[in-house]
Amino acid sequence: MPDDQNRRRSLLQSVKAPLIFSAVLGAVAAAVVFMATSGGTDNPRVQQGVGEAGGLNAPINLALIAFGIAFIVALLLVSMLQLASRENPEELRQGSGVNLNSEELYRQQVAERREKERRKKQEEARREHGEPPYGRDAE
Structure with a gap:
């Protein structure tokens, strides 16, 4: 087994970095939507009961939807950029077909x-x- 697989990858090379970044971006989006739909900081919305005007009118529901959308979009974008910028291992540069070393x-x-x-x-x-x-x- 090659040494590359045995050693631990750094935070930027692992799956944790895109997840953390996407979660932070989702939290920011949720906070902005929650503040905007609740009337801002000067005019907070009166707390509603369980049976009254729930659904998408509730600020927390809109904030959770915004969190989910921002999290998924950011995760996809960051993951694609990370994959696009990663170098191929040296053993893949040798061979035939798609991985053929054209310079040689x-x-x-x-x-x-x-x-x-x-x-x-x-x-x-x-x-x-x-x-x-x-x-x-x-x-």
Whole structure:
């Protein structure tokens, strides 16, 4: 088992950071909605009974809905940004298909083209100077 899996990840690399950030953002949204729907700090709404005008008119219900929406949206955004910015492990950069290391392939192709050009120039120079063929070319 690689050492990377054995060591603990930091707070920013773990799942806790997006959860904490989303919870704080949700709490701020809930507080703002609760203050706005209860009439602000100068004009607080009179506490209503259980049977009277409940549902979405109650400030706490709207605050909880705002918390849930803000929490989910922030969690999705932060998680996607965290995944997008994370580097792939080194072993995934080697291989074939999608994970093929294209820079190495490009260097190999350039080296092969240069080698072909060098051999072609050597062959042309040999033919120009009248040098007898050697090896496989002798046949």
